[in-house]
Amino acid sequence: MPRLVHDTSAILDAAVRLLVAGSADAITIAGVIREAGVSSGSVYHRFPTRAALLAAVWNRAVEGFHAELEEHFAGEPVAAAAALGRHTVAWCRAHPADARVLLAGLGAFEPTSWSPESRERREAGQARWDRHVRRLLAGLRAETGRETAELLLVVIDVPYAAVRRYLSAGRDIPANLGDIVERLIRAQLA
Amino acid sequence: MPRLVHDTSAILDAAVRLLVAGSADAITIAGVIREAGVSSGSVYHRFPTRAALLAAVWNRAVEGFHAELEEHFAGEPVAAAAALGRHTVAWCRAHPADARVLLAGLGAFEPTSWSPESRERREAGQARWDRHVRRLLAGLRAETGRETAELLLVVIDVPYAAVRRYLSAGRDIPANLGDIVERLIRAQLA
DNA sequence: CGGCTTCTAGAGTTCTCTCTCTAGAGAGAT
DNA sequence: ATCTCTCTAGAGAGAGAACTCTAGAAGCCG
Numbered sequence: 289m290p291r292l293v294h295d296t297s298a299i300l301d302a303a304v305r306l307l308v309a310g311s312a313d314a315i316t317i318a319g320v321i322r323e324a325g326v327s328s329g330s331v332y333h334r335f336p337t338r339a340a341l342l343a344a345v346w347n348r349a350v351e352g353f354h355a356e357l358e359e360h361f362a363g364e365p366v367a368a369a370a371a372l373g374r375h376t377v378a379w380c381r382a383h384p385a386d387a388r389v390l391l392a393g394l395g396a397f398e399p400t401s402w403s404p405e406s407r408e409r410r411e412a413g414q415a416r417w418d419r420h421v422r423r424l425l426a427g428l429r430a431e432t433g434r435e436t437a438e439l440l441l442v443v444i445d446v447p448y449a450a451v452r453r454y455l456s457a458g459r460d461i462p463a464n465l466g467d468i469v470e471r472l473i474r475a476q477l478a
Numbered sequence: 479m480p481r482l483v484h485d486t487s488a489i490l491d492a493a494v495r496l497l498v499a500g501s502a503d504a505i506t507i508a509g510v511i512r513e514a515g516v517s518s519g520s521v522y523h524r525f526p527t528r529a530a531l532l533a534a535v536w537n538r539a540v541e542g543f544h545a546e547l548e549e550h551f552a553g554e555p556v557a558a559a560a561a562l563g564r565h566t567v568a569w570c571r572a573h574p575a576d577a578r579v580l581l582a583g584l585g586a587f588e589p590t591s592w593s594p595e596s597r598e599r600r601e602a603g604q605a606r607w608d609r610h611v612r613r614l615l616a617g618l619r620a621e622t623g624r625e626t627a628e629l630l631l632v633v634i635d636v637p638y639a640a641v642r643r644y645l646s647a648g649r650d651i652p653a654n655l656g657d658i659v660e661r662l663i664r665a666q667l668a
Numbered sequence: 669c670g671g672c673t674t675c676t677a678g679a680g681t682t683c684t685c686t687c688t689c690t691a692g693a694g695a696g697a698t
Numbered sequence: 699a700t701c702t703c704t705c706t707a708g709a710g711a712g713a714g715a716a717c718t719c720t721a722g723a724a725g726c727c728g
Binding site for chain 3 (some may be wrong): 326329
Binding site (some may be wrong): 311312396437440445448449450452453456462464465469472476 | 659
């Protein structure tokens with residue numbers, strides 16, 4: 289066999305398929321070996337433990353999401369909130385498998401057993417994201433006078449809620465759902 | 479030992495504690511035996527398989543929720559929707575452990591491996607609930623002219639979204655969250 | 669060509685889980 | 699008092715998962 293017969297991303301894709309078909313707990317090393325058609329040696333060469341595999345699945349999905357969404361924090365607060373809602377829905381529509389990863393929630397990936405490197409990588413990205421969110425919320429509070437709990441619901445939680453119904457049923461996200469979410473956000477922040 | 483040493487509900491409570499501490503997959507027969515401090519014989523006497531235990535946990539939680547919420551479907555559609563949202567939040571605040579069960583979603587309880595009796599019991603309750611929801615949505619469509627996807631989001635998904643953030647972080651639900659949700663629903667249906 | 673390094677294959681160990689099975693305790697009936 | 703039925707206790711079998719280990723294949727560099 290030549291070097292690097294198997295693509296690492298193909299192994300992660302197999303893990304995500306297991307999650308989509310079941311739950312995050314369905315991501316087992318044995319399952320990935322079967323699903324990806326590779327040997328246990330190949331998997332363990334890349335991911336020394338199951339925790340490392342789970343960390344890689346989570347970090348890849350969340351970094352993809354952040355990379356595509358981050359630009360929409362720029363600009364005037366209400367417009368930014370509306371754009372974030374719309375593009376969150378659009379991203380989930382375009383990447384339903386990775387969206388399922390995010391919807392499962394960090395807790396399902398057992399972050400307490402991750403290596404320090406995986407943990408730090410996640411925390412750094414999350415801190416960056418949280419800074420953006422806090423700045424946006426501060427802007428919205430100043431502009432609308434609403435309290436944080438309400439803004440969190442409207443700006444962060446509603447887009448996820450809109451999408452969860454379709455993703456967890458394995459159905460496609462309606463094409464106009466982004467419009468609906470954006471309208472709701474604008475109406476609530478008016 | 480006398481008859482019925484252990485309470486069946488204590489066994490289900492132990493199962494729910496395992497879910498709250500981890501995930502639905504963390505509900506194992508072996509785990510419940512440890513958590514509840516009973517013998518495997520006692521558990522298997524009540525629940526012949528793990529699937530039967532999972533079915534009992536799910537059905538108990540969902541029936542408690544439906545029993546308390548069902549009355550709020552009565553009355554004028556917009557008022558009913560507002561009441562449902564407010565009381566959904568209130569129920570989750572009062573029963574955070576059972577709320578976690580519902581938030582995990584039916585899929586996490588592997589309903590395909592349930593016994594026909596458990597399955598039918600669930601489906602009967604769900605059908606009853608769905609009839610109420612459909613009737614409410616029909617009323618709201620007539621009154622507001624909005625499409626189903628939007629109404630589902632506002633009336634059904636938003637209350638769950640409001641509550642999920644706090645429950646999955648293990649934090650208490652803010653006392654005024656019910657107000658926030660009710661206001662949002664009324665505003666969107668105006 | 670020959671050695672070094674990276675990667676792959678898969679057998680084997682240990683652990684945990686589900687489920688079965690047997691022995692027996694205790695309450696109520698006759 | 700003893701018999702029956704319900705429930706409990708816990709050992710043990712079988713399956714599957716995480717992880718370890720060893721042998722070796724194949725590219726690269728001299």
